[in-house]
Amino acid sequence: MKFGILVNEGPYQHQASDTAYQFVKAALDQGHEIVRVFFYHDGVNNGTRLTTPPQDDRNIVNRWSELAKEHELDMVVCVAAAQRRGIVDADEAKRHGKDADNIADGFRISGLGQLIEAGIKADRMMIFGD
């Protein structure tokens, strides 16, 4: 089955990101396809490489990056939501005159059209959030 994934909450504060990760991993392990993982609302905070959680806890951001690398996942951070919350890649930093970028490996910034397209392409759209 082809799954589209939407993550609507940030890491640590809320379980949605952990659950989405576990779901994606289990689906891939069973041979399903992940059309795209889209991060919206505070979910965009899953895509900052500047997090430094305690060493005895899971590193949610790195975990997504590693999964993306291993399975060539398409992980998209919504540009409008990212701008509000300070998730920036090199292009966005330049465009808005910021002095740094913080996007983590495996994430790319794009528009909401990518979410709708995932909904159209997927057999089932899974929403992780409240």
Added chain:
Amino acid sequence: MANQTKKFLYINRRAPYGTVYALEGLETVLIGAAFEQDVSMAFMDDGVFQLKDHQDSGETGMKNFSPTYRALGDYEVTKLYVERESLEARGLRPEDLMALTYEDEDDDYKEKPSIHIVSSAELADILEIQDVIFNF
């Protein structure tokens, strides 16, 4: 099947201000409208406040984005289902909501109401027939 039309339902369950869910949810609907899918919106729980007429967010410093709902008809988003039980629990009447309308191009561009008040059971039936449900 790239040209296939799917039924998209956007469920709005949160008040318009206090969090950004409602505003960002509406942005998704407007972007999604360009994809020519079969779009509906549902409003339940505190989400019914999003359609309240005469919103004034001035002193909160938050942008009053309620006029944007009036543009939905132009984006061909013409099916807005409001759960009756949620309205009643909050002391709201249908006439407290914005009078949202659209022009029906299949009926000589007659102006028709976009908002339909439905019971919880009717809303369940509407959910049942959807292909994609987003929940904001």
